[in-house]
Amino acid sequence: MSYTIKNVAVAGAGGNLGKVVTPTLVSSGKFNVRVLTRQGSSTAGLPEGVEVVEVDYSSPASLQAALAGQDAVVSLITTAAAMTQLALIDAAIAAGVRRFVPSEFGSNLANPKTRASPVFKDKVATEDYLVEKAQTTNLTYTFFYNNAFLDWALRANFIVDFTQPNPQVLDCGDQPFSATTMQSVADGLVGVLRHPAETENRAVYVHDLVTSQNRLLALARQVRPDRTWAPESVALDDLVAVAEQRMARGIFDFETIGPFLKRAIADPECGGVFTGRVDNELLGVKGRRTISSWSC
Ligand SMILES: NC(=O)c1ccc[n+]([C@@H]2O[C@H](COP(=O)([O-])OP(=O)(O)OC[C@H]3O[C@@H](n4cnc5c(N)ncnc54)[C@H](OP(=O)(O)O)[C@@H]3O)[C@@H](O)[C@H]2O)c1
Incomplete structure (x- = not known):
C-alpha cells in the first residue's frame, strides 16, 4: 500500500547527529517535525518552529501520546541507550506510526562478522525486534548504514x-x-522519508x-x-x-x-x-x- 510521510517525530534531536539531521528535515520543507526529548534536556539550538514534546521513556503512555498523529519516527538516540528504542517501537505501533528508522547510522550490520561484534549487540537486538514487529503490524522500518x-x-x-x-x-x-559526512546522512534521511515504498523493510547504504x-x-x-x-x-x-x-x-x-x-x-x-x-x-x-x- 502506498503512503506518504509528512509528520516526523525525532528522538535524540539534540545530539551530535541530531544537530545536523533536525534542521535538515525542517529546511527540506517536506515534513512537520516533532522533537521528543527527555525532561531536563536542553532544547537550545533546535530550529525555530519545531514542536518539542517531553517524554518519559519508561512510560508507554507518555511515548504513545507523543507519537499520536506521527507517520514516522527517526531515532537518533545515543548508542548506550539503544535498548530504550524497544519501548519507542511499541509506542509507535500503538500510535499507528508507519515507519521507524532506528538509531544506527554506522557499520554494515548485514555483514555477519559485523553483526556478531559485541559492541553492536543492542543495535542488532533493535533491528531484530523491528523485523519481528513488521511481520505482524503496520509498522515498517528502514535501517540506515553509512559506515564512518x-x-x-x-x-x-x-x-x-x-x-x-x-x-x-x-x-x-x-x-x-x-565514509559519510553527517550532512549526507541527514540528506539521505530526507530521501528515505520521501521514498517510503522504495525503502520499506530494508537497509539503505549511503556514503560520500x-x-x-x-x-x-x-x-x-x-x-x-x-x-x-x-x-x-x-x-x-x-x-x-x-x-x-x-x-x-x-x-x-x-x-x-x-x-x-x-x-x-x-x-x-x-x-x-x-x-x-x-x-x-x-x-x-x-x-x-x-x-x-x-x-x-
Ligand atoms: N558512524 C559513525 O562514525 C558514528 C559516530 C557517532 C555516532 N554514530 C551513531 O549515531 C547515532 C546517534 O549518535 P550521537 O553521537 O548523535 O548520540 P548522542 O549525541 O550521544 O546522543 C543523542 C541523544 O540521545 C538522547 N539520549 C541520551 N541518553 C538517553 C537515554 N538514556 N534515553 C533516551 N535518550 C537518550 C539525548 O536526547 P534528549 O536528551 O533530547 O532526550 C541525546 O541528545 C548512534 O546510533 C551512534 O551510534 C555513528
Whole structure:
C-alpha cells in the first residue's frame, strides 16, 4: 500500500547527529517535525518552529501520546541507550506510526562478522525486534548504514589521530572504507522519508566516498607539510585482542569499544566498503570522491 510521510517525530534531536539531521528535515520543507526529548534536556539550538514534546521513556503512555498523529519516527538516540528504542517501537505501533528508522547510522550490520561484534549487540537486538514487529503490524522500518562519519571521526581523531606525530594506522593503513559526512546522512534521511515504498523493510547504504587512513594522512601532509608525519602500523587483530581482554574484565569504555568499531569500519571482511550497492541516487545524496585502487 502506498503512503506518504509528512509528520516526523525525532528522538535524540539534540545530539551530535541530531544537530545536523533536525534542521535538515525542517529546511527540506517536506515534513512537520516533532522533537521528543527527555525532561531536563536542553532544547537550545533546535530550529525555530519545531514542536518539542517531553517524554518519559519508561512510560508507554507518555511515548504513545507523543507519537499520536506521527507517520514516522527517526531515532537518533545515543548508542548506550539503544535498548530504550524497544519501548519507542511499541509506542509507535500503538500510535499507528508507519515507519521507524532506528538509531544506527554506522557499520554494515548485514555483514555477519559485523553483526556478531559485541559492541553492536543492542543495535542488532533493535533491528531484530523491528523485523519481528513488521511481520505482524503496520509498522515498517528502514535501517540506515553509512559506515564512518567522516567529519565526526576526523574531529574526534578517531580514524587518524592528527594530534600525534606518530598516528596509528591499522595494518598497512591502505584498507579502504566508506565514509559519510553527517550532512549526507541527514540528506539521505530526507530521501528515505520521501521514498517510503522504495525503502520499506530494508537497509539503505549511503556514503560520500571511499577513503583510507593513508589517503587521509596524505591530505594531512599537504595541509601541514611543516609537521612530522610518521605513522606507526599496528595489527588490527592485536588491538581487538586487547579490547576483548578488557571486555572480559568488565571494562566497557571507549578504549574497549574503539577497536571493535575500527574493525567494523576498516576490516575488509566487515563489509565497510559500500561501492556497488549505494542508495545515494535514490535518496538524493550527492557523494564525493572515490579512490578506486588499494593494496595491502
Ligand atoms: N558512524 C559513525 O562514525 C558514528 C559516530 C557517532 C555516532 N554514530 C551513531 O549515531 C547515532 C546517534 O549518535 P550521537 O553521537 O548523535 O548520540 P548522542 O549525541 O550521544 O546522543 C543523542 C541523544 O540521545 C538522547 N539520549 C541520551 N541518553 C538517553 C537515554 N538514556 N534515553 C533516551 N535518550 C537518550 C539525548 O536526547 P534528549 O536528551 O533530547 O532526550 C541525546 O541528545 C548512534 O546510533 C551512534 O551510534 C555513528
